[in-house]
Amino acid sequence: MSKIKKTTIQDVAKYANVSSGTIDRVIHNRGKVSPAKKKKIEEAIKHLNFNPNLLARTLALGKQFMICSLLPESVISQNYWSLPRRGIMQSAEKYKDFGIVLEAYEYSLFDEESFVKQAQIIIDKNPDGVILAPLFEKESISFTQALEEKNIPYIFIDANIPDQNNLSYIGPELKNSGYIAGKLLNSILNMNDDILIVNMVKGIENSSHVWVIEDGFREFFDSNNYTNDRKINSLTIHTTDETEVTRELTKYYIKNPGVKGVFVTNSKAHLISEFHRAHELDGKVIGFDLIEENIASLKNGSIDFLISQNPVFQGGQAVQMLFDYFVYKKTPTEIQYVPLDIIIKENVDFYLNSQ
């Protein structure tokens, strides 16, 4: 194996007839360097194709970068929010020797107060960067304003608030995800099968993203004229509690026995599929996210499609972006949409293994 010697600062110094300190000054343009030497050094760097060794740099720097994440809590170990959290933690672990230190905070989706409280704790911590799932819009904006005052960069994941000064948004293109759901559901229905859209939202204020998804879904049917022979209704349920959901569904199904396809706009599709199984209904179901209950339903055939927005990947990307921003001063793309994975019974296992 032939040794390929990488060029170091010393090589550059020798080539340019200066000491390593002067090279350092040029690289970080710190301190004064005479124009003649500066030019020569720059030429030397280019000529020798010098790239600072990231390991040595990080080691010498000895700096730590604290990242705080603020996501909804995952009481049950396997709910949706455990997934981006896993991605964040895996990625932070990978970069720990590079000085990345992660502190993960959680808020309750039922309690704006908890968000505000945790946000304040983060602000007091004075981190180097923040990863935020901004599901409470108003409170999130207050939070990010405070961060901006302290010059702390922040990244939104999973949900976006437009026109903020976030470093980046990493997450799904919501409208499109609805459109894809429409296309997929349509492909396994007959022309005149009725469709039900189920939205589960706690409060009206912080649920705008649900309407965007529904919009996309309906757009598929409208733009392809698949609406003539069928009804497409939507049902909004203000809870995710199983018994209450069941009650609402029962009410609806009795009045609308023609429903053959159901689209659930959040990760709770399994509630509908379990309802179907319990009542021996054969409706097709499509929903979001690879959480445990959904996976089980997908495998037993009571859910037909899941769309996954790569939550583990989202979390990992966010950490990676902040790392690149800290170390390389690389400003990330403002919006990074994640792939919308189409999951069926036959390929679900491959996704579980690789995340």
Place this chain on the structure above:
Amino acid sequence: MSKIKKTTIQDVAKYANVSSGTIDRVIHNRGKVSPAKKKKIEEAIKHLNFNPNLLARTLALGKQFMICSLLPESVISQNYWSLPRRGIMQSAEKYKDFGIVLEAYEYSLFDEESFVKQAQIIIDKNPDGVILAPLFEKESISFTQALEEKNIPYIFIDANIPDQNNLSYIGPELKNSGYIAGKLLNSILNMNDDILIVNMVKGIENSSHVWVIEDGFREFFDSNNYTNDRKINSLTIHTTDETEVTRELTKYYIKNPGVKGVFVTNSKAHLISEFHRAHELDGKVIGFDLIEENIASLKNGSIDFLISQNPVFQGGQAVQMLFDYFVYKKTPTEIQYVPLDIIIKENVDFYLNSQ
């Protein structure tokens, strides 16, 4: 930002009342250490939760790891094999400061001789690890035998040869990919639409994987009794040259005008979809891989589904695995199936951006 001091070898040394050299001996079990001290040191490591700093270790080690890859050539910049190559190169670039050096070799799919020749060059290079797409089975086995004699680990990607001593196989589960194709194609066909399977293989010997895919495809229809009202024929074409393919297709379509769905078992689905467009046929098409021509056809609607086996990811994983093997002595899982991404017009862009 509170500084979180990581425990170092010196901390462990102090705690266990020995010098750092002895710690080193325990960690790498090199040299002799008295049982008493050894026990104490191990306790200290656990107690202080010591993890060697990867950066410092790599820097001090100063070792280089040469990885040679051997894949089919990509004459056109955008054919399929450029994708795993990109993954390999990106990943190698990422790890270059860790001593990873990549040399990429290519062979012609039309020429076993070129494979043998390149393989010999790699053997003479005496690399630390090899990434191989073993499309020529016989020649690949000779190659890997030579590698084994020199104790060089190797990884198969994209295609597998069973019962070899490869460190790992990273690639698709072929039979399943055919099954998924069947399911998807069926979802957009009517019960009595005829189906055509197109295999393009150069020689009989090295094309067994194509039959596995076809098997999986047919299994979907057999196991679901979707075969009664339709014909499912397969057409084998011994070239990928466009004019010849067109001629074969023309011959077939004239004799079999009922074809409404086409499954292409390699990355050349665009040849069929272009044929359809040219002759104003409205058959549905499903194929493999996000290469440029397929993407174009998908977007203009002449291909309906593509299944992507994440070639960029495959390449990246292979490098990552070898790195982990070199540095952490981590033996990878023997088989790592990659996700089979289902790509439609509406989500293709998200996949292009993130790979």
Place this chain on the structure above:
DNA sequence: TTTAAACTTGTGTGCGTACACATTTTTTAA
């Protein structure tokens, strides 16, 4: 011409680990 100020450049140490070599301690054989 002298001298301080301003500017420019060089030197040395530390980051955490690996490893060769030096030193100390223990064991063994005479």
Place this chain on the structure above:
DNA sequence: TTAAAAAATGTGTACGCACACAAGTTTAAA
């Protein structure tokens, strides 16, 4: 009991870079 051999342990330097500080050089004011 002692010397030599063997075993156990300690020390110092290198890896490539950043940064504080020292040293050297030029400029400007007196």
